[in-house]
Amino acid sequence: MIEINTEELQNKYWTTFWSENIDDLIEMSKKIGDIIPSRKNSTALYDSLTVKTKEETNQKSLSAKYGEKDFPYHTDGAYLHTPPKFVILRSPKSIENCPTKLCIPHFSEIEIKKMMKDVLLVNGGRGRFYSTLIEKINKDFRIRFDVDCMRPALNEFDTSIKLMNTLIKEAVIEEINWEENQCIIFNNWKLVHSRANATNKFDRVLERIWIK
Numbered sequence: 001m002i003e004i005n006t007e008e009l010q011n012k013y014w015t016t017f018w019s020e021n022i023d024d025l026i027e028m029s030k031k032i033g034d035i036i037p038s039r040k041n042s043t044a045l046y047d048s049l050t051v052k053t054k055e056e057t058n059q060k061s062l063s064a065k066y067g068e069k070d071f072p073y074h075t076d077g078a079y080l081h082t083p084p085k086f087v088i089l090r091s092p093k094s095i096e097n098c099p100t101k102l103c104i105p106h107f108s109e110i111e112i113k114k115m116m117k118d119v120l121l122v123n124g125g126r127g128r129f130y131s132t133l134i135e136k137i138n139k140d141f142r143i144r145f146d147v148d149c150m151r152p153a154l155n156e157f158d159t160s161i162k163l164m165n166t167l168i169k170e171a172v173i174e175e176i177n178w179e180e181n182q183c184i185i186f187n188n189w190k191l192v193h194s195r196a197n198a199t200n201k202f203d204r205v206l207e208r209i210w211i212k
């Protein structure tokens with residue numbers, strides 16, 4: 001049975017745990033919420049993420065633009081009207097020197113207000129719509145940040161993106177150095193993540209599940 005520290009997930013927005021196979025992980029994920037297939041017209045419940053060179057991919061993905069280089073910090077599924085709330089990652093093997101990085105930016109009240117005002121156009125191939133970097137949901141807020149599918153609707157609105165990049169630089173970064181069967185679950189509305197440089201890491205495989 002898979003055990004998750006739900007208190008830690010709630011308070012720290014991420015937690016690590018272990019699963020020996022993807023099927024158990026899928027079953028556990030269904031108890032947390034509905035699984036969202038990440039690809040258009042797909043019903044796959046999980047993705048296998050591999051390191052690709054730019055030449056190997058022609059899709060509209062981060063690999064297409066960055067290849068093996070560092071990915072910028074981002075929200076998964078930022079191009080969806082509602083990005084997945086939780087992301088689960090599992091590494092079937094240990095991976096050396098290629099961590100996944102988690103970053104929880106800290107916002108002041110003024111910064112939150114600023115980021116709820118600047119309008120950005122989201123266009124990631126699932127329809128174009130306007131959004132802000134911080135969106136209010138009930139009494140809380142969620143982050144939507146991905147410079148590859150979001151651009152300022154007006155030039156002056158790029159200050160939000162600059163501000164977010166500054167806050168990411170100032171934040172404490174948690175590095176996940178993957179061990180065999182290690183999993184993480186994180187709140188995709190509250191933290192942004194990235195992958196370190198993965199040059200020649202062609203055996204790096206992460207399984208990923210998105211939860212509504």
Ligand SMILES: [Fe+2]
Nearest residue numbers: 074075076193
């Ligand atoms: Fe991602």
